[in-house]
Amino acid sequence: MATQKPxxxxxxxxxxxxxEKLNTWxxxxxxxxxxxxxxxxxxxxxxHIHLRIEPNxxxxxxxxxxxLKEYDPKKPDKPLCVRPWRxxxxxxxxxxxxxxxxxxxxxxxxxxxxxxLPYSWQDIKANDNYDVEIxxxxxxxxxxxxxxxxMTKLQSGTSPVELVLTGENPFMVNAMMRTLSGNDYQRMQxxxxxxxxxxxxxxxxxxxxxxxxxxxNDGNLVLEPFDDPDGRFKK
Numbered sequence: 743m744a745t746q747k748p749x750x751x752x753x754x755x756x757x758x759x760x761x762e763k764l765n766t767w768x769x770x771x772x773x774x775x776x777x778x779x780x781x782x783x784x785x786x787x788x789x790h791i792h793l794r795i796e797p798n799x800x801x802x803x804x805x806x807x808x809x810l811k812e813y814d815p816k817k818p819d820k821p822l823c824v825r826p827w828r829x830x831x832x833x834x835x836x837x838x839x840x841x842x843x844x845x846x847x848x849x850x851x852x853x854x855x856x857x858x859l860p861y862s863w864q865d866i867k868a869n870d871n872y873d874v875e876i877x878x879x880x881x882x883x884x885x886x887x888x889x890x891x892x893m894t895k896l897q898s899g900t901s902p903v904e905l906v907l908t909g910e911n912p913f914m915v916n917a918m919m920r921t922l923s924g925n926d927y928q929r930m931q932x933x934x935x936x937x938x939x940x941x942x943x944x945x946x947x948x949x950x951x952x953x954x955x956x957x958x959n960d961g962n963l964v965l966e967p968f969d970d971p972d973g974r975f976k977k
Contacts, residue, residue, distance in 0.1 A: 750830035
């Protein structure tokens with residue numbers, strides 16, 4: 743399906759072939775920007791290139807894949823190619839391809855399959871008028887304003903007012919506070935239920951020895967013998 747939104751893929755092309763194609767597409771106004779980064783193969787995968795493009799007009803991703811088939815005379819039946827294209831947000835793409843630890847923990851619980859090789863934003867290559875450093879700064883700022891990060895701050899003691907003063911959406915902050923309050927209420931209910939069961943078990947155990955738990959004038963709990971007219975608990 744044709745699209746004009748940014749898309750990304752994983753390429754197994756040689757870097758020289760890919761870069762030539764991308765620069766040609768820029769010159770022909772087919773795309774307006776591209777970024778890519780070379781990765782070493784991990785988890786059984788081969789060396790590959792993560793590629794992201796911003797179309798300048800509606801493009802058919804399958805046509806792009808055809809144009810990126812790189813034929814090797816020694817292996818004419820196995821051209822180098824790309825994986826299927828996917829929609830791509832700039833922030834997510836950048837943070838993933840540099841294997842940002844905070845991002846991987848948020849999205850994949852600390853990594854998809856164990857530790858990932860670290861990369862730098864300087865490893866990302868782009869067309870001449872694309873400022874990768876500014877794009878990376880935008881991506882890191884995006885991480886600071888995710889709902890997960892905001893919730894973590896609230897749980898660690900940051901006040902709602904502080905979050906709003908740093909630019910967070912007050913309606914989102916308020917919704918998170920309601921969520922936290924609801925969770926705290928449920929947690930307190932559960933804890934109360936456990937304590938009540940434990941107290942009832944204790945009272946039964948004490949009663950078996952002819953005692954009763956009472957509160958003295960100062961509010962302290964003490965054990966006292968209860969009335970035993972039949973002498974059942976006298977030794």
